[in-house]
Amino acid sequence: MLVLVDLDDTLCNTWEAGRYTVLRLIPFLLRRRKFRAFLYILTARYRELEQSREFHMMDLDKIVERLLEKIYAKVPGEELEEMQELIDRVFFSNLRLFPDAVPFLEGLREMGAKVVLVTDSSTRWQRKKLEYLGIKDYFDALIISGETGYSKLDPHNFRLARRLFPHESEVYMVGDRDDTDMRGGEEVGAITILVSRGYFRGRLAKHADYIVKDLLEALEVIRREHEKRAEA
Numbered sequence: 001m002l003v004l005v006d007l008d009d010t011l012c013n014t015w016e017a018g019r020y021t022v023l024r025l026i027p028f029l030l031r032r033r034k035f036r037a038f039l040y041i042l043t044a045r046y047r048e049l050e051q052s053r054e055f056h057m058m059d060l061d062k063i064v065e066r067l068l069e070k071i072y073a074k075v076p077g078e079e080l081e082e083m084q085e086l087i088d089r090v091f092f093s094n095l096r097l098f099p100d101a102v103p104f105l106e107g108l109r110e111m112g113a114k115v116v117l118v119t120d121s122s123t124r125w126q127r128k129k130l131e132y133l134g135i136k137d138y139f140d141a142l143i144i145s146g147e148t149g150y151s152k153l154d155p156h157n158f159r160l161a162r163r164l165f166p167h168e169s170e171v172y173m174v175g176d177r178d179d180t181d182m183r184g185g186e187e188v189g190a191i192t193i194l195v196s197r198g199y200f201r202g203r204l205a206k207h208a209d210y211i212v213k214d215l216l217e218a219l220e221v222i223r224r225e226h227e228k229r230a231e232a
């Protein structure tokens with residue numbers, strides 16, 4: 001059995017920690033009279049980033065830097081440094097595993113599953129999260145967009161994960177986003193399980209075989225499907 005798992009908003013509260021970080025950035029921006037950046041946040045223009053392949057391979061602090069450059073052309077280096085320090089500090093002090101993450105990973109281990117993390121964003125940022133959350137040893141392999149050069153908007157990383165374990169005939173994909181995790185899983189013939197939480201919660205799911213409310217339910221689905229196959 002091969003289980004592909006997403007990190008952000010599936011295993012940990014990235015959206016919540018990110019939102020808190022952006023809230024803490026607002027007084028900083030206002031003090032420096034960066035009103036246009038403030039408006040960018042206020043009017044939720046960041047939604048335009050959802051389909052950007054490039055931004056899916058970057059850190060949060062790199063994203064903020066690039067956005068500021070987009071809005072202002074030139075931002076003083078020390079201001080950027082100060083902001084990056086703030087982002088790093090606030091983000092990581094608010095980042096948590098969801099309470100069902102470890103029971104889910106333990107459950108997969110008990111079933112003897114091969115588990116591969118398939119995640120967007122940069123290498124440094126994602127590895128730092130894994131280190132900080134203490135879950136790296138649960139994975140048989142890590143596939144990070146910043147390392148492969150492809151975001152999860154493309155099927156490339158899912159195919160890579162699939163090819164690592166060619167003899168596993170039963171494949172699952174567990175994630176929170178339909179147009180990346182579920183679509184990519186579908187592409188490699190996985191049973192796709194959407195965990196409905198985080199930033200993308202409530203969006204229309206076109207590629208999910210199952211929609212569940214948490215990871216314990218996802219584990220139940222995997223158990224049931226596995227038993228069905230064992231009987232057949």
Ligand SMILES: [Mg+2]
Nearest residue numbers: 006008009176
């Ligand atoms: Mg996610």
